[in-house]
């Protein structure tokens with residue numbers, strides 16, 4: 001069994017009558033990138049606050065690196081780098097000074113802190129702005145400084161609460177790449193909360209879908225798709241064109257496709273077709289098309305993305 | 321949970337008490353300067369000290385502090401100069417009555433401006449309130465609180481650091497002022513203060529720091545409680561107004577109700593006097609007024625009501641400093657108790673609070 005970096009068991013948080021986090025059980029292994037995906041007000045931030053001991057737990061237990069965060073929050077904070085949503089800085093200090101202050105709070109010797117601060121500022125691309133006051137930073141620059149702020153303490157676990165908010169597309173790409181690199185290189189565990197499906201899909205090894213305080217589904221993105229679309233999980237899209245050698249009409253071709261084993265449904269229209277099937281049919285379908293004398297213009301496998309998963313779950317949620 | 325909180329609180333208090341021994345910042349800006357960081361290479365600074373230094377830097381570079389400091393300095397110097405130029409004769413006359421000439425610089429004026437101690441009693445609370453009223457709420461509103469509390473520092477150390485930094489800044493200011501007044505007096509008149517006078521002024525300065533730190537603590541308490549700095553500042557000022565204006569009025573009303581007739585028994589009169597005395601004892605400003613009069617006017621022999629027997633045989637002369645301090649000891653403890661009460665309430669409010677990034 002792999003080492004667990006974050007272990008949440010039966011976690012519940014109530015605000016008066018309102019249950020913000022409801023009996024949540026979740027674990028994240030060491031070195032893994034876990035995405036906590038959910039709409040606004042799902043309880044993502046609340047869960048993260050409890051991970052860090054920044055709010056009281058009503059019931060259940062939270063362990064980070066094997067340390068109980070409600071009992072020993074300081075030990076946990078030593079190991080965890082946390083980027084709050086909408087992070088703030090001391091605006092009349094420069095970016096470097098803000099970093100140095102955090103380094104001092106972490107009891108990092110000044111010389112070392114200076115070095116790491118410059119390195120991390122370089123990593124997040126703020127070297128040029130390091131001696132400017134944070135008041136003059138743009139939203140995205142602050143977010144980057146926030147990441148530098150997390151990295152300077154050399155954490156074992158990084159918790160990011162909607163970190164890509166306010167970054168430009170290029171910035172998002174770099175930001176995500178940086179996180180992946182760090183996690184792979186240094187074996188840092190990352191917990192990443194977001195409502196951006198695509199970012200989570202790009203980045204995360206595993207995803208938890210979190211709605212109204214409950215974890216609806218959890219696992220690898222592919223396995224989530226299988227869980228969800230268990231019958232006909234594969235879709236092929238393609239288009240064909242008639243050639244001199246064509247021996248079948250389009251209708252007959254569609255008929256043949258439908259007869260193939262595993263295919264559930266074929267839609268054919270003007271040479272464009274969509275096949276839904278139980279297993280991956282791309283090879284037999286292309287062979288059939290070519291053998292029947294058609295030219296294959298395009299064939300693409302459509303994988304179910306988080307989008308579909310997300311919508312599916314939210315629809316279910318609405319039905320309840 | 322609770323016991324660990326308490327324990328960490330006590331640990332932090334220990335750190336506070338130890339502070340003076342680790343040669344406190346000759347230059348609070350030091351850590352901000354890159355080039356000097358080279359000098360203390362191997363230095364590992366404790367996080368708490370870093371926080372205190374940052375707070376001090378923030379105070380000193382803050383316009384709010386600079387303006388207040390200027391106001392108080394100008395007020396005190398104004399008083400001092402008018403006293404020294406016009407009232408030389410008054411001072412000399414007073415000097416013939418008692419030997420505490422230097423203390424007169426702090427307690428007497430020629431009437432155009434109130435004396436130094438009135439300024440301290442009046443502006444001191446405002447100063448304390450203005451240093452602390454947005455201590456926690458501004459961090460919260462800027463979103464820095466959750467970032468700082470995600471670092472491995474105990475939650476209470478942020479409160480302690482704010483408080484300690486405030487006290488250091490206040491001490492700096494009051495000692496500056498006291499020495500300024502003493503120095504000007506020295507230059508103008510040319511007579512050095514006696515050891516006794518000097519000690520009295522130092523004790524007075526220390527006690528005024530305690531007094532202002534009560535207001536500082538009160539305003540920190542409000543800053544923990546209220547998100548809006550304006551609300552917290554207003555609450556602080558409201559409390560101050562209540563104690564300086566309304567509470568004496570209310571106390572007067574109550575006392576009036578108990579006023580004994582001319583022919584009442586001595587016991588009733590004594591009770592009345594006691595009541596009158598104790599009703600005002602919970603007012604921090606009254607406590608401080610008493611402290612001021614006992615420390616700066618050595619001939620004050622008692623602060624409460626006295627019976628005839630106690631008065632009998634008393635020689636009308638000045639008290640030595642030790643006795644004066646004994647005299648104000650209850651008032652001093654009262655101030656400390658009020659300060660600790662505010663501190664305790666801030667702790668209780670802050671320790672269990674949920675820290676969201678903003679708001």
Ligand SMILES: Nc1ncnc2c1ncn2[C@@H]1O[C@H](COP(=O)(O)OP(=O)(O)OP(=O)(O)O)[C@@H](O)[C@H]1O
Pocket residue numbers: 015018020038039040041042043044045046047085195
């Ligand atoms: N102090 C509070 N009192 C009452 N309810 C609260 C409080 N704080 C949060 N909540 C509720 O708890 C729920 C979860 O909030 P949380 O901030 O964790 O959501 P989130 O998943 O982070 O959403 P977002 O994506 O918008 O950041 C929300 O419905 C919110 O209304």
Ligand SMILES: [Mg+2]
Pocket residue numbers: 044045046085161162
């Ligand atoms: Mg959130």
